[in-house]
Amino acid sequence: MLNKITSDFDTFKPVSFHDGLNIVLAEKTDSSTDRQTRNGAGKSSLVELINTLLGSDIRKDSLVKNPIFSDRTFTLDMTINGNNIEISRSADSPSKIVVNKDESGVIPFKSIEDNNLVITNETWLNFLGEQVFNLDNSSKKLKHSVTFRLLFSYFARSSKGFDVPDKTFPQQARWQSQVALTYLLKLNWMLVRDFETIRQKEKLVKALIKASNEGALKGIMGSASELSTEIHLKSAQLNSLKNALENFKVLPEYREKETRADIITQELSALCLEDLTDRDWLANLERTVATENEPDNSKVLRLFEQAAIEFSDVIDRKFDEFMSFHSSIVANRKAHLSEEIQVIKHRMLEREKKKLALDDERSEILSLLKSHGALDQFYKLQGIFSKAESKVELLKEKLKATENLDVQKTDIKIDKGTLKKKTLIDHSERSEAIKEAVITFGDISEALYDQPGRFTIEPTDDGPKFDFEIEGKKSTGKSKMQIFCFDMMMMKLWTNEDRRPRVLIHDSYLFDGVDERQVAKALYIGSKWAKEFDFQYIITMNSDDLPDMSSHEGFNLEEHLVDLKITDTETGGLFGVRF
Structure with a gap:
C-alpha cells in the first residue's frame, strides 16, 4: 500500500494515505469564477506521479519532465508485503532509483550514493513485479511477456484508460490486453504469446500478398495454378531451344x-x-x-x-x-x-x-x-536460350514463393485452430477461476444497477475475447461503471494470493457522466470491499461531484478523506503552481 508522497519541490503538498478508501477532493473556492476549473488542481497529476514513482517510463511529455522540476526529486513511502520501502526518483536521472529505506533487504543494489542504495529502474520494476504479482524474472526475457507495468496499469489507470475495461489506453495492442487479463484472471497467459506470434506471422503474409498484388513485389508472385501452367509452356519452349543448340553446327566461313x-x-x-x-x-x-x-x-x-x-x-x-x-x-x-x-x-x-x-x-x-550456322548466330541462339532459362527459373521461384505463402496461410489456420483448442482446454481446466470472475462481476454490477452484468471470456481463433455487459451500457455512465466492476473484481480475485496488488487507484474520469446514485453506491462498495479484502482504494474527485451518502448506513465520509487540500486557485493545486 502507499503511505506518503513527498518532494523537495518547495510548494509541493505532501500526500499521506491510509488504509481502505482514500478520497482526494479538489475543492472549489468561493472566489472561483466560471472560467476556473479544477483540471489543474492535480488530481490526474497525482495518479501520474504515483505511476512515475512505480517505474513508468519518463518521456518528453511526462509530468516530471517540466522544466520547473529540474533537479527536483519526488519520494514515495510504501509498504510491500509488510516491509516498509522508500524510494526517490528524479526526471534528471530517469533510469535511476534511489532506495532510501528497504526493510525487505532483497533489493539488489547497483551502487551507494549518500548512504543510499541506487538501482536501475529496470531492477526496481523487476522487484515490484516479483513482490506485487509474483512474476518470475525469467519471463521478462520472453517476447510479448507479462510485466509489472503492463499489469499495474489496470490498477492505476491513466486519464486515457477509462474507455473500456480491458484496455488502459486506446492504442493498446491486442496482445498486451490479452496477456495482462489472462494473467490477472489466472489463465494460461503463455498461450496468448503464441497467438501474438501467429498474428505477426499472419501480418507478414498479408503484407507480402498485398505487396505482390499492388506494391513493391508486384509481379513477383501470383496464382500458383497460373504460374504452373506458364512454367509448363515456357519449359517446352526451352527444350526446343536446347535441342536447337545441341544440333547446331558452326561454319567458320x-x-x-x-x-x-x-x-x-x-x-x-x-x-x-x-x-x-x-x-x-x-x-x-x-x-x-x-x-x-x-x-x-x-x-x-x-x-x-x-x-x-x-x-x-x-x-x-x-x-x-x-x-x-x-x-x-x-x-x-x-x-x-x-x-x-x-x-x-x-x-x-x-x-x-x-x-x-x-x-x-x-x-x-x-x-x-x-x-x-554462323558463330554469331550460335551466340545469339545461346542468348535466347539463357533468357528463356532465366524466365523459367524466375517463374519457378515465383511459384515457390506463392506456394510457400499458401502453405504459411494454411499453417496459420491450423495453428490458430490448435491454439484455440488449447485455450478451450485451459478454460475448462480453470473453470473455477472463470466462474469466480463471472460471479464477482455479476455481484458488483447488480449492487450498482439491481441487475447482474455479464462478463464473458470467449476462446476465438485470435485469442481470448473479453466482453463486459451491463444492462443499458450504451450510456456513458454505465460504460464507466463496467470499468469499476472489472477493477473491483480483480481486487477480489487476488485476495487470497500471498503476493498481490493491495492498491487500486481511480481518477475522477471514472465518474464522468455517472448518475449520482451509482457514484454513491460505488463509493460505498469501494469502502466496504477495501476493508473486507484488505486493499487500499484511492479515488480523486471534485468536491461538487461528491454524492449524498446519507442513505448508506455506516459510511463516514470524514474517515475516507485524504488530508490534502487542493483547489482551483493558482497556488492551490498539488504542486502549488500552475504550469
Whole structure:
C-alpha cells in the first residue's frame, strides 16, 4: 500500500494515505469564477506521479519532465508485503532509483550514493513485479511477456484508460490486453504469446500478398495454378531451344559462303539478262536470213538492153560484171549473218554452261548454309536460350514463393485452430477461476444497477475475447461503471494470493457522466470491499461531484478523506503552481 508522497519541490503538498478508501477532493473556492476549473488542481497529476514513482517510463511529455522540476526529486513511502520501502526518483536521472529505506533487504543494489542504495529502474520494476504479482524474472526475457507495468496499469489507470475495461489506453495492442487479463484472471497467459506470434506471422503474409498484388513485389508472385501452367509452356519452349543448340553446327566461313551465294545470284541474274538480249538479236538475225532473196535484175536488164543498141560490146561485158558483183554481195551478207548467228549461239552456249556451274556452286553453298550456322548466330541462339532459362527459373521461384505463402496461410489456420483448442482446454481446466470472475462481476454490477452484468471470456481463433455487459451500457455512465466492476473484481480475485496488488487507484474520469446514485453506491462498495479484502482504494474527485451518502448506513465520509487540500486557485493545486 502507499503511505506518503513527498518532494523537495518547495510548494509541493505532501500526500499521506491510509488504509481502505482514500478520497482526494479538489475543492472549489468561493472566489472561483466560471472560467476556473479544477483540471489543474492535480488530481490526474497525482495518479501520474504515483505511476512515475512505480517505474513508468519518463518521456518528453511526462509530468516530471517540466522544466520547473529540474533537479527536483519526488519520494514515495510504501509498504510491500509488510516491509516498509522508500524510494526517490528524479526526471534528471530517469533510469535511476534511489532506495532510501528497504526493510525487505532483497533489493539488489547497483551502487551507494549518500548512504543510499541506487538501482536501475529496470531492477526496481523487476522487484515490484516479483513482490506485487509474483512474476518470475525469467519471463521478462520472453517476447510479448507479462510485466509489472503492463499489469499495474489496470490498477492505476491513466486519464486515457477509462474507455473500456480491458484496455488502459486506446492504442493498446491486442496482445498486451490479452496477456495482462489472462494473467490477472489466472489463465494460461503463455498461450496468448503464441497467438501474438501467429498474428505477426499472419501480418507478414498479408503484407507480402498485398505487396505482390499492388506494391513493391508486384509481379513477383501470383496464382500458383497460373504460374504452373506458364512454367509448363515456357519449359517446352526451352527444350526446343536446347535441342536447337545441341544440333547446331558452326561454319567458320559462314559469312564468306553467304556473301559468295549472294554474288552468284547476282551473276546469274546478269547472265540471264544477257541471254535475253542475245535471244532477241538471234531471232532478228534468223528472220533476216530466212527472208533474204536473190535480187530482181529485170529492170537493170532492160536498162542494159536499151543501152546495148548503142554500146553492145561494152554493155554485155559490164552487165555480166554487175551480175557477178551483185551476187557476191548477197552471198557475203548471208555468210556474215550466218557467222554472227553462230557467234551468238556459241556465246549463249558458254553462258549456259557458266550458269549451270554457278547454280551448282550456289546450291552447294545453300545446302551447307542450311545445315550449318554462323558463330554469331550460335551466340545469339545461346542468348535466347539463357533468357528463356532465366524466365523459367524466375517463374519457378515465383511459384515457390506463392506456394510457400499458401502453405504459411494454411499453417496459420491450423495453428490458430490448435491454439484455440488449447485455450478451450485451459478454460475448462480453470473453470473455477472463470466462474469466480463471472460471479464477482455479476455481484458488483447488480449492487450498482439491481441487475447482474455479464462478463464473458470467449476462446476465438485470435485469442481470448473479453466482453463486459451491463444492462443499458450504451450510456456513458454505465460504460464507466463496467470499468469499476472489472477493477473491483480483480481486487477480489487476488485476495487470497500471498503476493498481490493491495492498491487500486481511480481518477475522477471514472465518474464522468455517472448518475449520482451509482457514484454513491460505488463509493460505498469501494469502502466496504477495501476493508473486507484488505486493499487500499484511492479515488480523486471534485468536491461538487461528491454524492449524498446519507442513505448508506455506516459510511463516514470524514474517515475516507485524504488530508490534502487542493483547489482551483493558482497556488492551490498539488504542486502549488500552475504550469
